[in-house]
Amino acid sequence: MRRATITHLSMLTLLLILGGCTLRGTSAPVLSPTPTVGGCLHASPPAPNVRVSHDAFLAHSEPMVAVNPRNPLNLVGGSKFFTDPQHYRFQIGTYASHDGGCTWRDGGVLPGFAPSATTSDVSFAFDAHNAAYVAVLNTDLGAQSGISVAKSMDGGDTFGLPVTVFEDTKGRVFSDKPWLGIDTTGGPHDGAIYVVWSYDPEQPPCATAGGPACDQELAFARSTDGGQTFSPVQLIEGSAPFCTYPLPGRSKDSRKCDGALGATPAILPDGTIAVAYAYLGEQKPTRLLVVTSHDGGTTWGPPVLVATANDSPVVFPPANFRNTTLPAFAADPTTGQLYIAWTEEQQQDANIVLATSMDGGKTWSAPVRVNDDPAGRGAIHIQPQLAVAPNGVVSVAFFDARLSLTPHLLDVFVAQSIDHGRSFLPNLRVTTQTWDTNIDEPKDQQGGNGFIGDYQGLAATNDFVYPFWNDTRTGAQEIFTAAVPSAHP
Numbered sequence: 001m002r003r004a005t006i007t008h009l010s011m012l013t014l015l016l017i018l019g020g021c022t023l024r025g026t027s028a029p030v031l032s033p034t035p036t037v038g039g040c041l042h043a044s045p046p047a048p049n050v051r052v053s054h055d056a057f058l059a060h061s062e063p064m065v066a067v068n069p070r071n072p073l074n075l076v077g078g079s080k081f082f083t084d085p086q087h088y089r090f091q092i093g094t095y096a097s098h099d100g101g102c103t104w105r106d107g108g109v110l111p112g113f114a115p116s117a118t119t120s121d122v123s124f125a126f127d128a129h130n131a132a133y134v135a136v137l138n139t140d141l142g143a144q145s146g147i148s149v150a151k152s153m154d155g156g157d158t159f160g161l162p163v164t165v166f167e168d169t170k171g172r173v174f175s176d177k178p179w180l181g182i183d184t185t186g187g188p189h190d191g192a193i194y195v196v197w198s199y200d201p202e203q204p205p206c207a208t209a210g211g212p213a214c215d216q217e218l219a220f221a222r223s224t225d226g227g228q229t230f231s232p233v234q235l236i237e238g239s240a241p242f243c244t245y246p247l248p249g250r251s252k253d254s255r256k257c258d259g260a261l262g263a264t265p266a267i268l269p270d271g272t273i274a275v276a277y278a279y280l281g282e283q284k285p286t287r288l289l290v291v292t293s294h295d296g297g298t299t300w301g302p303p304v305l306v307a308t309a310n311d312s313p314v315v316f317p318p319a320n321f322r323n324t325t326l327p328a329f330a331a332d333p334t335t336g337q338l339y340i341a342w343t344e345e346q347q348q349d350a351n352i353v354l355a356t357s358m359d360g361g362k363t364w365s366a367p368v369r370v371n372d373d374p375a376g377r378g379a380i381h382i383q384p385q386l387a388v389a390p391n392g393v394v395s396v397a398f399f400d401a402r403l404s405l406t407p408h409l410l411d412v413f414v415a416q417s418i419d420h421g422r423s424f425l426p427n428l429r430v431t432t433q434t435w436d437t438n439i440d441e442p443k444d445q446q447g448g449n450g451f452i453g454d455y456q457g458l459a460a461t462n463d464f465v466y467p468f469w470n471d472t473r474t475g476a477q478e479i480f481t482a483a484v485p486s487a488h489p
Contacts (some may be wrong), residue, residue, distance in 0.1 A: 003274045040102035040158070040483050041464065047482040049432045052095050052104045052468075057081040059090075059477040062453035065468035066124035066132070067392070068155065069184070072461040073100045076132045076156030077468055078122040079479050080453070081109055085442035087095065088451070092119040092136045094154035101466055101483045105157055110150060112161040113138055116337040119148075121177045124156075127191060128184040132156045133227055135165070135180040135195055143171035147178045147197055147219075151227050165195050165221050165230045174200040175219070177454075181265035181273070189271045189296035193223040199235060202307050215247055218260040218277055220398050222297050236275070236291055236300040243303070248458030257289060257303050262326035262454075268336035273297055274361045276306070276329035276340050284300075286311050286325040288342060290361045306357075312343050312350035316380055316407035320450040321437050328386040328396070328455075332420075339421055341370065341384040341396050350380040352398050356421040370415045372427045373402040380407050383453070386469075387460035391489055394421050397430070397458045397467040408437040412469050413458075416487045430482050435471035442477070462486065 040048045054058050059082035068074035074097070081093040094107035113119055119136045126132050132152040139145040146167030166175060178197035183189045199219035207366040218237035221230045243257035250256075263277040272294050279287040289303040311325050328341040338357040343350050344367065353367035371381045384398040396418040399410045412430040417423060441450040457468030465484040470477045 023032065023207055032249045039099075041100045042483075042485065044485055045428060046432065047430065049430075049480050049482050050101060050104070051474075052077065052214045052479040052481055053079070053106070055081070055106055055108075055327065057083065057093070059440065059450060061087045061442065061470045061477055062121065062455060063457045063468045063470055063479050064124055065238070065457040067459040067461055067466065068126045068130060068132070070126075070128070070130055072463070074098055074130075074155045075101050075459060075466060076124050076134075076152065076477070077104075077457060077481070078134060078147070079470065080120060082442055082477075085440070088445050090118065090120065090441060092122045094134065094156060094159060095427045095479070101481050107156070107158060110134065110136065110159055110162065112150070115440050121365045123178065123180045125180045125182045125193075130155070131226075133180055133182065134159060134180045134192060136162075137175050137178055137197070138162070139174070142167050145174045147175050147195060147221075149180070149193070149195065149223070149227050149230070154486060163227055163230070165419075166219065166233050166255065172201055174187050176200060176216070177262055177479060179217075179264045181267050183219050183263045183267050183271055183296075185267065185269055185271050187271040188457060191224070191226070192296055193227050194228070194265050194267075194273060194297060195221050196265050198261050198263065199233065213319065215258050215268050216280070217258045218263055218275070218291070220275070220297055237277075238300065238302045240289075240303045240305070241304045243279060243286060243368055245279070247282055263325070263330040264327060266331035266338060268327055268331050268338075268360060269334065270336065271296065272336070272360055274331065274338055276327045278326050285309055288327050288340060290338070290340070295387070296348050304361055306340055306355055307367060309342055310345045312380070312382065315449060316350075319408035319437055321408075321441065321452045322444060322449040322454075323382055324454050326454060330386040330388045332388045332392055333390055334392060337420060339388065339394055340364075341386050341387055343382050343384065347376045348378050349375055350382055352384045352396060352415070354383045354396065355423055365421070368421065370396050370400070370421070370424055371398070371400065371413065372415070377405060379405055381413075383456050385456050385458035387458045387465065389460040389486060391462045392420065393418055393460070393462070393487055393489055394484070395458065395460050395465045397456065397465070397469075399456070399469070403434060409434050410437060410471070411435075412467050414467060414484055416465070418487055418489045425487055428484065429469065430467050430484055435473050435475045437472070439472040440476045460486065462488070
């Protein structure tokens with residue numbers, strides 16, 4: 001491996017920084033009245049850590065972020081905003097930046113939901129015309145459960161009222177972990193908005209690899225009118241010989257792949273939709289699967305097995321937070337090469353590994369170790385997130401305990417590949433301060449485990465990588481980011 005050099009910022013980014021160019025809900029550049037100077041955008045590391053959340057909420061977790069492909073200074077993010085951390089009460093709130101992540105506007109909680117409702121599991125995507133979309137689950141923790149999508153025409157500063165993707169008011173289905181994808185390929189399905197999630201027609205919902213056995217099908221819906229309406233739900237998990245975790249009461253010969261969690265879509269340049277998810281069984285190894293559609297989601301092929309994970313523990317004593325094997329998934333926007341990353345138990349460590357597909361998800365490489373610290377020391381590396389820049393550079397961000405060898409003392413590291421996932425450059429520490437997960441941690445609903453979230457966020461341009469994480473350096477869980485200078489191919 002060799003270390004990449006950071007030679008320059010792209011001309012577009014320099015023009016945006018110097019000229020204050022912004023794009024907010026328009027199809028052409030518009031000069032803002034005053035320049036937006038990116039004070040945290042430096043051409044070489046270290047990158048300043050920027051605190052994103054500045055509000056009265058008691059904790060924040062499970063952050064997610066997206067960057068506007070037509071305006072790399074415009075980012076939109078969100079997270080859980082906790083009102084009662086000890087009783088796991090929260091709603092989703094949003095943040096927006098128009099200067100490359102140096103400063104952030106707090107948008108508060110998403111509008112249109114009752115104060116007593118729970119909203120969770122936020123994801124974002126931009127369309128080709130600078131509109132930002134957000135997807136969340138919403139529930140009253142009783143009979144009502146559903147998925148909603150809202151739209152922003154001002155770069156994420158404000159969001160409109162939510163549109164229902166799916167809703168059950170009879171207490172028969174719990175909808176979990178939605179994720180959003182938008183076709184911006186210019187092809188026959190250009191502009192289509194896709195949402196995938198876990199569709200649990202039983203209570204209680206499954207939430208961890210060690211949780212109760214229950215039916216978690218893989219749901220899909222789409223909008224072809226800019227998010228005004230969505231199609232009826234399709235269940236797309238399919239069946240395969242390797243889906244060998246039948247539910248209680250089902251034939252032991254059942255091969256239905258209905259233990260789906262962590263579904264994430266990726267759109268290939270030809271418009272193919274690929275969806276990765278974790279196939280879970282009670283106390284069984286997690287299998288990472290991918291399903292694809294070549295006709296905008298009308299029909300789906302059977303799932304393909306990427307790998308059978310050697311799961312890391314659900315908790316890491318003496319830390320008390322829960323940890324689940326979930327995939328991070330992304331596509332190269334130019335070549336369509338697919339990448340998937342996850343946590344794998346290896347040589348007493350919990351490592352980050354990555355596999356890739358060159359043929360649209362039909363076949364997958366053997367996994368490559370992403371973190372580069374010495375093996376066998378008992379260090380944990382968890383919750384990877386993936387982003388692929390337009391120039392093909394692959395970035396993976398993750399929580400990492402290599403500096404402390406103590407599971408509750410974490411940092412954020414970023415690893416980058418300039419050879420399409422075959423190898424990784426030396427890992428870069430992002431956090432300027434190690435943080436303690438045991439400080440002021442919320443408690444989840446499954447046995448009172450500590451909660452730092454099941455995943456973190458990441459976005460990338462050709463020039464910067466934006467990890468988006470929560471940590472406790474202030475004495476409470478707050479959201480942070482950094483504009484990390486990217487390697488160049």
